[in-house]
Amino acid sequence: MEVKPGDVVILKSGGHPMSVVEVSETTAACVWMGNEGDLFRETLPLAVLELAEAEPSDDEEDDEDEHEDEEEADEEDEEEDEHEPKKKKK
Structure with a gap:
């Protein structure tokens, strides 16, 4: 080591x-x-x-939580888009 x-x-x-x-x-x-x-x-x-294994500081944990929340919201938006009928171009 x-x-x-x-x-x-x-x-x-x-x-x-x-x-x-x-x-x-x-x-x-x-x-x-x-x-x-x-x-x-x-x-x-x-x-x-x-x-020693690094432990994230409180600030880093908050940043990770916010990032996870944003990813979940993006995934939900994508799922909604998949279920909407596609508009045909004229």
Whole structure:
């Protein structure tokens, strides 16, 4: 696994997402916020880390919902057009 500073990782066993601040051949220095808002820093072996899956921010989720609503409306319009009789050209 290739990890670089700025990546968000998580322990393979679970836990808080952590930001990578430094990387060596076998370890990564990570920082994370605890439940009480405390900042922690620990150097961990790369073997125990995996890249965290990105979660969309609230803004991105809202944008996705709006986009889905627009797509549904477009599909409904297309279905209505299919059921209307076609006008003949004179």
